[in-house]
Amino acid sequence: MYKPNDITYPLISWYKSNKRDLPWRYDFNHKNSPYKILVSEFMLQQTTVTTVLNYYDRFIRRWPSISDLSNATEDEILEMWSGLGYYSRGINLLKTAKIIKRDFSNKIPKTIDELKILPGIGDYISSAIVSIAFNLPSKAVDTNIQRVITRYFQLDFTNTAKNRNWVQDIVELLTSHASPREVIQGLMDLGSALCTSKLPKCEHCPLKSGCTSYKNGKFEFALVKRKKIIPQRYGHVYLVERSDGAYLLDKRPENGPLAKTYQFPTTEWTDKKLKSDYFKKNKNMNIIGTFNHKFSHFSLELKVIRIKNLPADLSNIIVTENAIWRKPNQLQKLGLSSLMRKASKYIEV
Numbered sequence: 001m002y003k004p005n006d007i008t009y010p011l012i013s014w015y016k017s018n019k020r021d022l023p024w025r026y027d028f029n030h031k032n033s034p035y036k037i038l039v040s041e042f043m044l045q046q047t048t049v050t051t052v053l054n055y056y057d058r059f060i061r062r063w064p065s066i067s068d069l070s071n072a073t074e075d076e077i078l079e080m081w082s083g084l085g086y087y088s089r090g091i092n093l094l095k096t097a098k099i100i101k102r103d104f105s106n107k108i109p110k111t112i113d114e115l116k117i118l119p120g121i122g123d124y125i126s127s128a129i130v131s132i133a134f135n136l137p138s139k140a141v142d143t144n145i146q147r148v149i150t151r152y153f154q155l156d157f158t159n160t161a162k163n164r165n166w167v168q169d170i171v172e173l174l175t176s177h178a179s180p181r182e183v184i185q186g187l188m189d190l191g192s193a194l195c196t197s198k199l200p201k202c203e204h205c206p207l208k209s210g211c212t213s214y215k216n217g218k219f220e221f222a223l224v225k226r227k228k229i230i231p232q233r234y235g236h237v238y239l240v241e242r243s244d245g246a247y248l249l250d251k252r253p254e255n256g257p258l259a260k261t262y263q264f265p266t267t268e269w270t271d272k273k274l275k276s277d278y279f280k281k282n283k284n285m286n287i288i289g290t291f292n293h294k295f296s297h298f299s300l301e302l303k304v305i306r307i308k309n310l311p312a313d314l315s316n317i318i319v320t321e322n323a324i325w326r327k328p329n330q331l332q333k334l335g336l337s338s339l340m341r342k343a344s345k346y347i348e349v
């Protein structure tokens with residue numbers, strides 16, 4: 001039977017001298033620290049630390065507190081989020097800031113139940129905020145933590161849901177016995193630096209004396225992922241140019257991929273290629289390229305159609321009521337998604 005201290009003592013001591021230097025970890029006593037943890041956790045969903053570092057500082061400089069953020073507009077957030085992907089995170093973060101201002105007097109709630117009612121906050125983010133921002137016990141388990149604990153106890157990892165429950169229970173116990181903030185961040189950093197997915201560097205690991213995988217020389221860890229068949233979708237994107245050099249853009253719908261971001265008008269994205277004969281007959285419309293983009297749940301192939309003098313029949317283009325015209329040098333301000341940045345590269349063609 002293990003004692004929590006067998007893990008927490010060596011872990012925290014290793015963490016104190018090896019922790020990653022991350023900007024949201026400075027000065028946990030500052031009143032804005034919980035806000036910084038909130039922002040970082042929203043950004044870190046599905047995104048690496050290295051990528052987040054390119055956005056985080058700019059975001060915090062622009063909106064240094066929850067109250068500043070609550071006064072931002074969706075367009076401003078999307079502009080800042082441009083290229084970070086999963087844009088609904090940015091929109092949910094703004095909604096959350098507004099609710100915290102309205103219902104919690106600009107103070108980030110401290111309990112999992114209160115946090116989980118906020119947009120974009122689920123089991124993991126609420127637990128991470130509670131432990132990292134407020135130093136309270138939780139079941140915060142990210143991939144790094146799951147890998148370290150699974151290996152340490154050589155847990156069965158073939159059933160992902162069961163494995164997660166076991167790991168969560170262990171993490172809750174560990175964070176009830178020592179500084180939750182240091183336990184959680186220590187496990188995260190250990191998983192990132194030493195207990196890596198391919199070749200763990202056990203010789204340098206502070207937990208090796210109690211680690212079952214190390215004792216048995218077995219380090220496999222691959223949570224069973226069902227082989228995903230990524231569906232392919234197709235569509236057209238229209239670069240519609242006005243005589244003054246401005247291009248037509250509209251906003252994507254409230255829900256679905258890239259919700260509420262600006263785009264050059266597109267057709268629907270369907271599982272069958274659209275016919276292109278129409279463009280061959282119409283002298284105002286030219287196919288100038290095709291590009292691919294991967295979303296988490298499907299791949300998209302978009303044919304790029306340039307339209308110089310608008311023909312009357314644009315019925316297959318979906319243009320919402322938020323349509324606007326912008327010149328190429330104004331596009332950056334709109335916070336285009338990576339998909340639309342790819343399309344914008346055809347403007348110079």
Ligand code: SF4
Pocket residue numbers: 148151152194195196200201202205206207208211212213214219
């Ligand atoms: S000893 Fe090796 S397998 Fe065990 S926790 Fe440390 S790095 Fe991971």
